Amino acid sequence: MTTLPRDALGLGLRLPHYEYLVEHTPALGYLEIISENFLGVALPPQQRLEWVRARYPVVLHGVGLNLLGHAPLDERYLDALCRLADRVDAPFVTDHLCWTGAHGVSHHDLLPTPYVPELIELAAERAQYVQRRLGRPFGIENLSSYVALRRSTMSEWDFYAAVVRESGCWSLLDVNNVYVSSQNHGFDPREYLRSVDFSRVLQVHLAGHTQEPDGTLVDTHDHAVASAVWSLYADAWRLGGPFPTMLEWDARIPPMPEVLAELDKAREARA
Amino acid sequence: MSGKPAPAWLAELQAHFGAALRTPLDRSTGTLRATPELYDAEVLAEIVDSARAHSADRLAVYNRQYWFRLFGVLQTAYPLTVRLLGHWRFNDFAARFLRAHPPRDWDLDRAPDGFETFLVDALADEPARDALLEAAQLDSAWRAIFRAPATSPFAPSPEDAARLLDAYLEPSPASAIVVEHWPLIALKRALASTAGEAPMPLPPRSRDSRAWLLVREPLGIRQHALESRECQLLLLLQAHTVRDALGALEALCGDTERAALPAQTQRWLAQSVARGCWSGIRR
Secondary structure (H helix, E strand, C coil): CCCCCCCCEEEECCHHHHHHHHHHCCCCCEEEEEHHHHCCCCHHHHHHHHHHHCCCCEEEECCCCCCCCCCCCCHHHHHHHHHHHHHHCCCCEEEECCEEEECCEEEEEEECCCCCHHHHHHHHHHHHHHHHHHCCCEEEECCCCCCEECCCCCCHHHHHHHHHHHHCCEEEEEHHHHHHHHHHHCCCHHHHHHCCCHHHEEEEEEECCEECCCCCEECCCCCCCCHHHHHHHHHHHHHHCCCCEEEECCCCCCCHHHHHHHHHHHHHHHC | CCCCCCCHHHHHHHHHHHHHHCCCCECCCCCCECCHHHCCHHHHHHEECCCCCCHHHHHHHHHHHHHHHHHHHHHHHCHHHHHHHCHHHHHHHHHHHHHHCCCCCCCHHHCCCCHHHHHHHHCCCCCCHHHHHHHHHHHHHHHHHHHCCCCCCCCCCHHHHHHHHHCCEEECCCEEEEEECCCHHHHHHHHCCCCCCCCCCCCCCCCCCEEEEEEEECCEEEEEEECHHHHHHHHHHCCCCHHHHHHHHHHHCCHHHHHHHHHHHHHHHHHHHHCCCEEEECC
């Protein structure tokens, strides 16, 4: 299985990037693809993936596992995910600690659950199963959220740390998500970071966010990374670096040189 | 996996939360607006107000995301239809479709499946209904060709050639035959490089219909003009053996046309194979 250097810097691969990649093939530690975009049989994305995989290590990042849905995991989805991971020889596969659909409807969003011990057990058992099926490290990403649920009996960071620990899986720590949730729910993001077991951090995500008129921060991935998030990233690096890092820029994507310049800021933040 | 089931309260919570997410956006003010006042009391009771915002307003973030994400997916799947209707009216049809057919698959790109069928009834009172349906069918065919798996074009072996007359040809999923009464393919290509949310004027109806074979090629989707009888032959071949299709086409022709038919059908058949219309013989 391919492995990444601990300090690898990568980029979330999006459709507008292909042309630049084909023309310039910039030096990147790895590319991360959205798993669901490549689980189908359509030829054009498969051809692009072949091209990319021949030149870069590729890791898989999912948005459809539905780890905390009330229904059991979708075995058909997992079969396809395993095939894709094998095909690209992914160093690891990741998805979110959330639910995405219920009662037969897929909402295509990353939705929070209450933070309660009963769900630690459920999420950990399922994540462990996913990792076993994949036969490679499975990383669980912390969520950005806009609502806090009354049933919660513990902090998000304790819940997240417990799921990672109990499952024997890994952590995909999204620093922007930590910041967004901290501002939306009024907690100290550095307290969150101090609870992270960095020996289990498989990857760190960085992204931009948007502020709504009422002050709510929304994880839109349509801006450059905010300065407060860079500061948090620098703290995370001091606490537990090195770790592979990845920039997500999904909407209002600027020209590729600007995206690549954002990765340079990650290098600076590590210094 | 046969693990421990999720607690019953989680299913209930997710049912309420999901219903709030799918609450239709209000159009009465001329913009699409979430209506937190319509959320169930059960779901609001599950959410804690924060210092910055009321729980319902926070839930509205998810509500808006649900709809705008899906509007975007449908707009991408039906780019010509959306330009002819304009975003505002298109989103209205999309919302009605999605209320009746919420996405059920982890593949977001499947959410638009069946939208053109929905439009058949939904556009009943629309003066430009036929043109809009033709646009939706063209978008749908385009999308199906793009999403088709890798297929090898049919290259008949000597063995195939010997039994070709009594064989059914398998249409390639990376191809489609479309008949247009408005110059919509040209419009679709022209609009691909432009943006805009206002409705585009519909081009005048063509004097004669035109038939096209659309085929996916390495650099995109290519269109080949089809003669009228050629199109009829290709459509007949999708449902009949080669022998029966040729017979049916011959029956449609008058005496003069019939005399020239053998040479023409041979050319059309060879051309359809060369263009990648077929993927093989149906087993």
